[in-house]
Amino acid sequence: MRVQTLPAAATKQASILAGDWLLFAVSGLLVALLVWGLIGFALARWRRTRASDEPPQFRNNYPLEIAWTAVPLIFVCVLFFFGYRAEASVDALGARPDVVVHVDAYRWGWQFRYEGGPVVGGSAGSPVLGSAAAPPPQLVLPLGETTRIELTSSDVTHSFWVPDFYFKRDAIPGQVSSFDLQPDRLGIFPGRCAQFCGLDHALMTFTVRVVAPARFAVWRREAGAR
Amino acid sequence: MTIGRRLFISSGVFAVAIAVGYWLVAHEITGTFLLGFLAFALSVIAGYMIVAERKADLWGDRGDATMAEAANQVIGTYSIRSPLPFWSALAITSIALGLVISPTLAVLGFLAALGLGAAFIVQSR
Amino acid sequence: MSALAESRVSPAARSDLLSWITTTDHKRIGILYLSTSLVYFAVAGALALAIRTQLARPGNTLVTPHTYAQLFTLHGTAMIFLFVAPFALGLANFLIPLQIGAPDMAFPRLNATSYWLFLFGGLVVFSGAATNEGAAAAGWTSYVPLSAIKVSTGLGQDLWIVGVFLVSVATILTAVNFVTTIFIYRAPGMTMWRIPIFTWEMVATSLLIFMAFPSLAADLLLLFVDRRLGGHAFDPAAGGNVVLWQHLFWFFGHPEVYVMILPYFGVISEIVPVFSRKPIFGYTGLVLAAFAIAGLSMGVWAHHMFTTGAVNNPFFSFLSFLIAVPTGVKFFNWIATMWRGSISFETPMLFAIGFLLNFLLGGVTGVMIASPAVDYMAHDSYFVVAHFHYVLGGGSLFAIFAALFFWWPKMFGVKLDETLGKWCFWLLFVGFNVTFLPMHLMGLEGMPRRVFTYPDTGRLAELNAIATFGSYVMLAGVALFVWNVVLSTARGEPVGDDPWGANSLEWATSSPPPEHNFDRIPPIRSERPVYDLRRSGGRAP
Numbered sequence: 001m002r003v004q005t006l007p008a009a010a011t012k013q014a015s016i017l018a019g020d021w022l023l024f025a026v027s028g029l030l031v032a033l034l035v036w037g038l039i040g041f042a043l044a045r046w047r048r049t050r051a052s053d054e055p056p057q058f059r060n061n062y063p064l065e066i067a068w069t070a071v072p073l074i075f076v077c078v079l080f081f082f083g084y085r086a087e088a089s090v091d092a093l094g095a096r097p098d099v100v101v102h103v104d105a106y107r108w109g110w111q112f113r114y115e116g117g118p119v120v121g122g123s124a125g126s127p128v129l130g131s132a133a134a135p136p137p138q139l140v141l142p143l144g145e146t147t148r149i150e151l152t153s154s155d156v157t158h159s160f161w162v163p164d165f166y167f168k169r170d171a172i173p174g175q176v177s178s179f180d181l182q183p184d185r186l187g188i189f190p191g192r193c194a195q196f197c198g199l200d201h202a203l204m205t206f207t208v209r210v211v212a213p214a215r216f217a218v219w220r221r222e223a224g225a226r
Numbered sequence: 227m228t229i230g231r232r233l234f235i236s237s238g239v240f241a242v243a244i245a246v247g248y249w250l251v252a253h254e255i256t257g258t259f260l261l262g263f264l265a266f267a268l269s270v271i272a273g274y275m276i277v278a279e280r281k282a283d284l285w286g287d288r289g290d291a292t293m294a295e296a297a298n299q300v301i302g303t304y305s306i307r308s309p310l311p312f313w314s315a316l317a318i319t320s321i322a323l324g325l326v327i328s329p330t331l332a333v334l335g336f337l338a339a340l341g342l343g344a345a346f347i348v349q350s351r
Numbered sequence: 352m353s354a355l356a357e358s359r360v361s362p363a364a365r366s367d368l369l370s371w372i373t374t375t376d377h378k379r380i381g382i383l384y385l386s387t388s389l390v391y392f393a394v395a396g397a398l399a400l401a402i403r404t405q406l407a408r409p410g411n412t413l414v415t416p417h418t419y420a421q422l423f424t425l426h427g428t429a430m431i432f433l434f435v436a437p438f439a440l441g442l443a444n445f446l447i448p449l450q451i452g453a454p455d456m457a458f459p460r461l462n463a464t465s466y467w468l469f470l471f472g473g474l475v476v477f478s479g480a481a482t483n484e485g486a487a488a489a490g491w492t493s494y495v496p497l498s499a500i501k502v503s504t505g506l507g508q509d510l511w512i513v514g515v516f517l518v519s520v521a522t523i524l525t526a527v528n529f530v531t532t533i534f535i536y537r538a539p540g541m542t543m544w545r546i547p548i549f550t551w552e553m554v555a556t557s558l559l560i561f562m563a564f565p566s567l568a569a570d571l572l573l574l575f576v577d578r579r580l581g582g583h584a585f586d587p588a589a590g591g592n593v594v595l596w597q598h599l600f601w602f603f604g605h606p607e608v609y610v611m612i613l614p615y616f617g618v619i620s621e622i623v624p625v626f627s628r629k630p631i632f633g634y635t636g637l638v639l640a641a642f643a644i645a646g647l648s649m650g651v652w653a654h655h656m657f658t659t660g661a662v663n664n665p666f667f668s669f670l671s672f673l674i675a676v677p678t679g680v681k682f683f684n685w686i687a688t689m690w691r692g693s694i695s696f697e698t699p700m701l702f703a704i705g706f707l708l709n710f711l712l713g714g715v716t717g718v719m720i721a722s723p724a725v726d727y728m729a730h731d732s733y734f735v736v737a738h739f740h741y742v743l744g745g746g747s748l749f750a751i752f753a754a755l756f757f758w759w760p761k762m763f764g765v766k767l768d769e770t771l772g773k774w775c776f777w778l779l780f781v782g783f784n785v786t787f788l789p790m791h792l793m794g795l796e797g798m799p800r801r802v803f804t805y806p807d808t809g810r811l812a813e814l815n816a817i818a819t820f821g822s823y824v825m826l827a828g829v830a831l832f833v834w835n836v837v838l839s840t841a842r843g844e845p846v847g848d849d850p851w852g853a854n855s856l857e858w859a860t861s862s863p864p865p866e867h868n869f870d871r872i873p874p875i876r877s878e879r880p881v882y883d884l885r886r887s888g889g890r891a892p
Contacts, residue, residue, distance in 0.1 A: 005795060006728070006795050007795075007796075007797070016724075017724050017725075017727065017728065020722060020724040020725055021724075021725060021728070024718070024719040024722065024725055025719070028715040028716070028718060028719055029715075031715060032711055032712060032715050035682060035686070035711050036708060036711065038686050039686060039689075039704070039707055039708065042686060042689040042690050042692075042694070043689065043694060043704065046627075046689065046690070046691055046692050046693065046694050047694050047695070047696070048628075048693045048694055048695045049693075053628065053693035054628065054693070055627075055628055055629055055691055055692045055693045056629075056691060057629060057630055058629075058632070058691075059629075059630045059631070059632055059633070059634065060632070060633060060635075061632075061687070064687075065633055065636050065680070065683075065684075068679065068680060068683045069636075069676060069680055072675065072676045072679045072680075073673075073676050076672040076673065076675050076676060076718070077672070079672060079718070079722065080668060080669050080672045080721075080722070082724075083668065083721075083722030083723065083724040083725070084665050084668065084669075084722075086722075086724040087664060087665070087668075087722070087723045087724045087727075090724070090727070091664075155496065155502070156494075156495075156496045156497045156502055157494055157495075157496065157497065157593060159658060159730075159731060161731070161732075161797075161799065163728070163795075163796070163797030166727060166728040167727045167728065168658050168727055168728070168730060168731070169658055169660055169727075170658050170659045170660065172593050172594065172659060172661070173496060173587050173593055174587025174588075174591075174592065174593055175587075175593075175594075175660075175661065177659075177660040177661075178660075179660075190797060190806075190808070192797060192799050193799065194658075194730070194731040194732065194799040194800070195494070195731055196420075196489075196490050196494075196497065196800065196801035197497060198420075198497060198502065199416040199417060199420070200416065201799075201801060201802060202416070202799075202802035202803050202804055202805065205806075229534070229543040230530075230534045233554070233558070233642070236642075237558065237562075237646065240646045241649065244649065244650045247666075248650070248666060251663055251665075251666045252662070252663035252666050254662065254663060256594075256595060256598045256599075257598060257602075257652075257653065257662075260566065260598065260599070260602050261649070261650070264562055264649065267562075268562075284535065284537070285538075285539040285540075286451070286535075286536070286537025286538060286539065286540075286541050286542065287537075287542055287543075288539070288540070288542070289540060289542050289545070289876070290540070291539030291540045292539055292540070292874070293538070293539055293540075293871075293872055293874065295539050296538065296539050301536075304375065304455065304459045304460070305375060305459075305460070306375055306376060306459075306866065307370070307373045307374060307375060308373055308375055308459075308460050308463070309372070309373050310460055310464075311373075311375065311460050311461075311462075311463030311464040311466075311467055312372050312373065312463070312467050314464050314467075315464050315466075315467030315468045315470075315471055316467070316471065318468060318517070318520070319468070319471040319472070319475065319517060322475075322513045322516060322517055323475060323510075323513055325513070325575075325579075326506065326509045326510060326512075326513055326579070327506070346460065349460075
């Protein structure tokens with residue numbers, strides 16, 4: 001049986017985060033197997049055989065107790081460090097992004113306003129985008145170039161989540177949240193809203209389409225003209 | 227009861243440390259206020275515990291105390307049955323519910339709570 | 352040995368309704384808490400089954416989106432505020448005076464008042480379902496602006512605020528009672544370093560309640576003022592701040608999850624030594640770990656807000672990682688208690704072992720999402736749903752069943768049936784893991800939380816179907832427990848003071864205890880007075 005794991009990383013940022021996923025999953029699994037193993041061993045080895053069993057009544061082992069405090073402490077500090085390094089590079093904003101898109105989440109859909117370019121998607125009051133009635137709005141991005149997303153909401157809190165990017169950011173009314181995306185794989189990737197926002201929360205999907213920079217320029221011109 | 231003093235003092239000190247650390251790292255006012263106020267509240271309780279424990283001599287704190295010491299000692303009285311808790315809870319619920327559905331209910335609940343509060347005090351005498 | 356406080360000698364226990372409504376006896380109040388919280392568990396469980404049935408197939412139309420939102424809101428609210436936490440408070444109510452050798456709680460009437468406030472608060476929350484626009488539907492976390500008056504226009508949301516506020520008041524008052532009782536009313540010789548670990552965990556839990564619940568109460572008041580009295584605390588258009596709700600909520604919310612686990616760490620610490628025939632290993636370490644967890648938990652709240660972009664992620668991430676250390680210390684202490692012991696597998700021990708196996712996985716995924724690097728993907732997805740159900744369901748719920756089977760004889764004078772108990776355990780253990788293990792994968796496949804349906808992509812349909820199947824297996828386990836209760840009440844054989852061969856003071860009195868708790872308290876010279884009594888020949892001087 002094949003076990004579905006994370007989708008293949010589709011951005012430079014996601015590749016960095018993928019390293020952390022691997023580190024945490026493997027170390028977590030090892031810790032779990034160790035502790036489950038200790039429990040299983042103890043249960044099997046020392047199950048009661050005689051009703052009158054009276055085992056040795058020890059209650060302390062100070063060196064052991066210090067060890068099992070100190071070693072996990074070091075271990076979690078190491079894990080924190082690797083996570084912190086990855087997070088810092090993913091959250092970092094580049095000096096000059098190639099494309100800037102203002103993303104506005106609303107009940108229930110998305111609007112993508114390219115700076116100097118087209119406006120894609122709907123706005124509050126539009127029919128629900130992402131249902132059978134209308135296809136989900138598509139955020140087109142150029143491969144290999146840096147796109148700055150400026151994210152906000154015009155009503156309640158939503159969240160912009162692209163699973164293939166291993167990334168989400170909340171869209172909060174009253175604040176603009178910025179992050180960079182640098183896609184390194186062509187394709188069409190699904191996007192979801194990840195913060196409960198009311199009735200059609202489950203239906204306000206979008207897609208991200210990554211195309212070659214030349215194609216992107218063409219798309220931008222044509223979409224802007226429409 | 228020295229545990230009580232130590233518990234609240236160490237909690238208060240820890241809260242101060244986290245509040246200061248948080249401000250230095252994050253410069254974020256909401257969290258700093260929450261942690262700072264927490265530290266303040268814990269310090270108030272710690273202060274009370276320090277004063278209260280000066281005169282405390284509990285047989286529960288002495289490892290060598292025997293049951294005979296506690297025999298026939300009255301450390302307090304209480305009623306083993308009382309209708310007040312049920313009605314007090316109902317009065318408080320009425321106040322809260324009244325704020326949402328009917329001001330009259332809230333006022334009635336408040337008056338009932340006053341009366342019940344007096345009854346609590348009388349019953350304790 | 353006379354009682355330590357004056358109490359009127361009462362005739363044989365009256366079991367009519369009036370005596371239950373006017374009781375101030377901590378044992379009866381404890382039983383009221385336990386039974387009421389179990390009823391709320393049944394209701395919240397039924398809501399969960401409705402959720403799982405709706406999600407069994409993609410595009411299912413069993414319930415409308417509005418109904419679905421009420422289902423998960425009430426499910427979360429009831430499980431957290433009306434079941435897991437109050438069950439622990441009820442268990443502690445019953446046990447604490449017995450475990451420290453006191454005749455009752457420090458404030459018996461306040462104790463009873465707290466129970467009734469809890470009952471009424473829960474009823475108020477659910478009363479929203481009878482209103483025009485239905486019950487609260489903004490999630491148990493009730494984020495603004497979703498829960499603001501312009502969006503959640505119905506009365507149900509206000510009733511939610513009032514009900515949760517009442518339950519918060521009840522909880523704080525109960526914590527006051529616990530701390531006072533434990534500090535002041537210990538029997539002679541019962542020093543703080545001899546009280547059972549369960550009682551220590553309740554000290555730490557009470558401290559957490561003091562520190563956390565006022566923040567929730569303030570948050571609820573602010574929301575109420577915003578909704579009904581013209582306030583704008585959370586309205587960005589008028590100078591308010593949306594994220595403020597989250598700060599105040601999670602400043603409460605994170606300690607709350609430790610309120611929901613520390614008592615159950617205590618339960619495990621009572622049960623494992625008895626069925627391993629050894630003292631608890633590392634008593635001091637367990638106590639220090641409890642307070643380390645309590646203290647650290649006050650500083651991690653914004654790990655629920657990593658994706659807002661509005662908080663200092665590394666601060667909260669670092670402290671969240673640190674909390675794993677005292678939790679690990681507890682695990683190692685429990686394993687060392689079993690190590691070289693003489694282990695038997697009665698039902699309470701089975702559930703305790705189930706707790707250890709399940710909670711470990713929940714703890715490991717918790718450490719994973721303590722890092723924003725991982726949380727950016729996992730937050731608000733079914734991966735997180737899996738995580739918290741493993742710690743609360745696989746953890747707390749299993750400890751709840753362990754506690755029920757272990758202390759049932761003390762409370763009611765009969766043991767629950769052992770064979771039915773074992774079947775109950777296996778149904779719950781298998782059912783629980785079949786339900787929640789696939790949810791990790793659902794999250795990694797991109798399924799968000801709080802969705803009433805999902806697209807038929809990848810393996811989502813398959814995984815959801817498996818999870819729904821598991822939930823029905825859990826239902827069978829719970830039904831078997833109910834049957835066990837009915838059967839044992841009708842046909843159970845009475846038990847003596849100490850049916851399990853246990854250690855702490857509650858096992859030195861009859862099952863159930865007399866109204867004043869003890870006719871005679873054995874000498875207390877260690878943290879295992881009943882074990883010492885057995886070793887010295889069984890007769891108290």
